[in-house]
Amino acid sequence: MSTASDDLSITSDAPVNYTNTAPEVQTTADAPYKVIRRNGSVTPFDVSKIEVALTKAFLEVEGGVVAASSRVHQEVKELAAQVNDSLFRRMPNGGVVHIEDVQDQVELALMRAGEQKVARSYVLYREERSRLRAEKESKAAPKSKGAAKKPVLHITTADGERKPLDEKRLKKVIKEAVSGLSGVDADVVLAESMRNLFDGIPEKDVGSALVMATRVMIEKDPNYSQVAARLLMDSVRREALTMLNGRATEATQSEMKAIYPEMLGKYIRKAAELELVDDELTRYDLKKLGAAIKPTRDQQFTYLGLQTLYDRYFVHVDGVRFELPQIFFMRVAMGLAINEVDREARAIEFYDLLSSFNFMSSTPTLFNSGTLRPQLSSCYLTTVPDHLGGIYDAIKDNALLSKYAGGLGNDWTSVRGLGSHIKGTNGKSQGVVPFLKVANDTAVAVNQGGKRKGAVCAYLETWHIDVEEFIELRKNTGDDRRRTHDMNSANWIPDLFMKRVAEEGDWTLFSPDDCPDLHDLSGLAFETKYKEYEAMAEKGEIKLTKKIKALDLWRKMLGMLFETGHPWITFKDPCNIRYSNQHVGVVHSSNLCTEIMLHTNEDEIAVCNLGSINIAAHTKADGIDMKMLKKTVNTAMRMLDNVIDYNYYSVPQARRSNLQHRPVGLGLMGFHDALYKQDLVYASEAAVQFADESMEAISYFAITASNELAKERGAYPSFKGSLWDRGILPIDSLELLQEARGENYLQIDKSSTLDWDKLRASVKDHGMRNSNVMAIAPTATISNICGVSQSIEPTYQNLFVKSNLSGEFTVVNPYMVEELKSLGLWDDVMINDLKYFDGSLQQIERIPANVREKYASAFEIDPRWLVEAGSRRQKWIDQGQSLNLYMSEPSGAKMDNLYKLAWVRGLKTTYYLRSMGATAMEKTSGDEPVATSRGLTDNAPPSAAPSACSILDPECEACQ
Template identity: 70%
Template sequence: RHSQLSSCYLTTVQDDLGGIYGAIKDNALLSKWAGGLGNDWTPVRALGSHIKGTNGQSQGVVPFLKVVNDTAVAVNQGGKRKGAVCAYLESWHLDIEEFLELRKNTGDERRRTHDMNTANWVPDLLIERMREDRDWTLFSPSDTPDLHDLYGNAFRERYEHYEALAEQGEITLFKKIPAKQLWRKMLTVLFETGHPWITFKDPCNLRSPQQHQGVVHSSNLCTEITLNTSADEIAVCNLGSVNLAAHIKDGELDVQRLERTVNTAVRMLDNVIDINFYAVPQARNSNLKHRPVGLGLMGFQDALYQLGLPYTSPEAVEFADVAMEQLSYFAIRASATLAGERGAYETYEGSLWQQGILPIDSIALLKEARKDGDLSLNTDSRLDWTPIRELIAKHGMRNSNVMAIAPTATISNIVGVSQSIEPAYQNLFVKSNLSGEFTVVNPSLVRDLKAEGLWDNVMVNDLKYFDGSVQQIDRIPAELKARYATAFEIDARWLVEAAARRQKWLDQAQSLNLYMAEPSGKKLDALYQLAWERGLKTTYYLRSLGATGAEKTAPVSAPQPQVCSIDNPDCEACQ
């Protein structure tokens, strides 16, 4: 009865009880109608801050986050699945060290949130200080209220001004720590708990088309949405994903089919904004004013299988670049065409679009704000963007934002392709749903093994024994071992390199999970610094394997349970 078609909502929490509990109420209402939530908690004053009304001291952010956590549990999504919320906090906030520990399994349970997600909102200045082995100062936002809305060089100047005031004794509530110490703690807790995720404030803002209308204060539950939020506006994003695997023909990208798909998708997503049900007025206000949509992709790994490319190859990184440029080209053109038909979005004047700055051009804005060498990103393009620029100049844009790559965890399963931009998790696994459990095998692997004459009962048992991994099966050729390496068998740097090539074409971000079989502090440091150097806006989960694998005690010839035939996973029993 409610046409709830939006995927996620972003809010900023104001620094007073009315604002805090108003935000929690909004969370409850949005969650009721199946929305995922991203909350920006940076404005809320830190522990020990002065409260004028009572002449007392604030309890800080953490106790309120406990209430948010319990609200997410109490108000599930439409009575169907549990509520999902992510809290963001900027890295200069005085409560950041306690925030990092929210997901730990030890410590005071009243200061733990086991059911919600957390994310760091990291300014470039922290990374710079960490690399230079300098100190970092933590403040309460009640003393430094404008830092929340500043980014780039303006943030740097104001932050250093507040540091000078602290040195002079004009700000008394602050804490100075080595930047390396905070960065190390962020990575340590990320490894231990999977949270808080690391997301980068400056790339999100410096490359945002809507800089003239406000500030991006956080991302969303899945770290792919980068939209402005304020007291009056709850950002909403309406997502769709192109099945890239269905657009490969004769060993290359089917550009004509992709064009038709994207034209239809952008039109449909724009329609969603008008027919949607809005649970709170701030969401309606924001969505109708700016009309953002997020078109992404899924089936990237399946497309690589069809092209015969391993994920860990320069050719796969190049394909990520080529495919995203084409999708971006058609999506931006479709929005400009819709603007000619339906009118430009209300706040178009003054946007980067209106200034003739496309996503590929906005990289220069990020480079300008960074120190030399701190942004190393390939900026090549293959298409002639002049017609797109001319079309935008003529009609404007129908949507303030057009692209974002979501995780597609459910819809990719329904369609039967690999999730989003993910590498294959396993080549063989048992999937459970309401219909029961059934074995899923990688059909591309089966096809290629058959072509090599290697598909037989021994291979089936070997695959079961090694949990779908092909790396330890001697008779499989090296080429197939590379092509069918799974997520934990891939060097995570390849995921970052492919993501960087996509990011240059995106006006929003992408849900980028990173996999590491044997994490170490050194590896994590190198990986997340690489993500920052390549200009990524956000990262998502860090996934690592348990320290020990299951012992293989059952003989290979043991009777197998009665399940679908492994080489025909699409039989009727699995539907």
């Protein structure tokens, strides 16, 4: 076979060629990318060798004419660039890879491109070459009894000194890494790691080599993810301890028990000196706090979790991270306890909760707690007024709020529509869309301090005259000056519109300057006034109107949702009718992730402070540990309430609103993990019942905790006149919605199991510390940190590669692996089958039917089960939930039924529609499966082919 000659080694003694490579990784000759050959020698990496090998592979399969075509020539260049990017994206300053890793990536690139025949030929060639090498080595083996002397590997220190590799320490670190974990092998890790080392390797690269060698084994057993994390932890320790001690320092995990307490004090003082944390933290009793640190909790991270923390959360200076994980959690806890009376005791209490992963604060809190700018709030909601100064003030507020990691929800309904009269100039308005374009570009420009993309969602009510153009904002056709390709959008839909859709009636569009009071009305009051305006329009008393069929507009909404992923479907009236603080304002929109429902106006920017309970950590085979859950909720609610007083507010309207109403949003994550622990199927009545009971418990404990805080600290200032004050709890507010909707348009379970009468009386007597207490956010990042499933989401796939800002990570469902092991079904064949079937068990017939049902992935579950579970939760939640809906094969009829069901079941909002027209998991025995998709995605039109992460994780992390 001549498919790929020795050029497949993809190495060369010639100077490195940086011409045909992926941008940003090899743009200068001072980025020394190298390859370890099988004999241990190290040679420069040359991407042109990849192009040669790929071209020869195409020649073997398709012949000279096809292989010489411009199409194949271009494809070869693109594939080589993909290989380059996969190998070195995490090595911007140079690095070393093993020849086998290079060839694995070539194989993967061919599979991604759909070139199965070429890839098969490539695989066969590799196997044949491997066999020949084995034969050659066997013949060349020394015949004497004495074994050949093993060559000594050296490392090169930062100052250029060469010294022998400390293999004894290496073995100790690996032994610690596998300790207590089943299904992992220290010898295998050591052997793979040694393969990635070469004589003279830079000392700083040894740790990376260990991690990279281990991460490829995660697909074989999920516990290797923890092994990889523990090996990464060794590098993290070295980097941080060296910085804190001012000299090269390394320590094993066992040695950290004695080191951690001292390092806390050193860290706080140094970070304060560098003006990275508040000097007030130096006034804590640091010895007491240091003694409370639990070093063993460093071992509970998954690789994805620790790498995410390292890349994006740890305090650093000049790129050097000197914040260790347990010090990170203590720093966050110290910030949250800074105004407590016995703040050391509270800081330890908060630290214990965070570091246990039983609860996790939201990303802004983790970023900024204890720093000089403690902007800890997750979400900001604003109303944009209908005058030029107010519009640009609102856009400026967006920039200031986004700068410090806040996610934004903007209500644009007040802004007059296209063609409306402008009194000051006697001209006609261009409508709301041009201003949305400015808001879109502002979100792109202000990227949250470089930590992540700015994120904003625009809301518009369905009766606005510009709604049809608003719906098309994300289209890739039309006038680009009236498109917003980066901003999210959502329809804010009144119940009357949904009734007109159901009854196939007419719908009238208005400009808000002709009917300004519609913006502030909801329920029956809205219906009455809206019909009056319709009558006025019929008489010609309102000129700028448009009558359309409600069903036609609804279909257009769903069509654009399918085509572009936007605008989302959210419902105005349940958000207002059930709003606990409706006596002081109107809810005009939700937030970036559709779980926050708070009122806004020109003088108040609503703020919400989020955190999420790891419900899986509180669940056993027989259900929830109520005692443990109550304890967690009590501490979590105190932490969230503390955010409000400690928080940095970049605009005064936000401070005013937050201190007046004190809303917080306690949510949950790990829901599907909790189902696995109880042997429950997501698509089942039992799972729906668990969603009901678990949310009832969280609701009961959260309201109780806020009530207890009110006894200690006083009720929130605007409590009088609220639904709480009237004895109406979230479960009771369903009756208000029923009255407004009527029996035909609200069908929701109203059962309960706990003693709500006693709690209701206590709330009336003593008040609430917080106007709102619950909201289920997406937890896109903090669930990664805790190593559990995202929010209330079903498992995306049982085996896939997740991509985010920290790189690519193999994700395997550990519950599935454990069960397949118990059945004797977990082996290399099963792994390859899972890759072939895109992480799905459904077509693998040797797996029992009940197991296949339990591990059905998100796109294999009827989305109506998601709505039913969401409905059961919604009755207990005073705000909302970020509810993604998955449809494997969307159609107009299916979408129509699904979103009508969501409305009838009392949901306040929905979030992304996840839809995949086709998926393909790489069918290879290489190091990482990679999921790709074609069809609707979160941020791309149907023609795009994004990675699976854009389906699963849209980086909506402004909340979480």
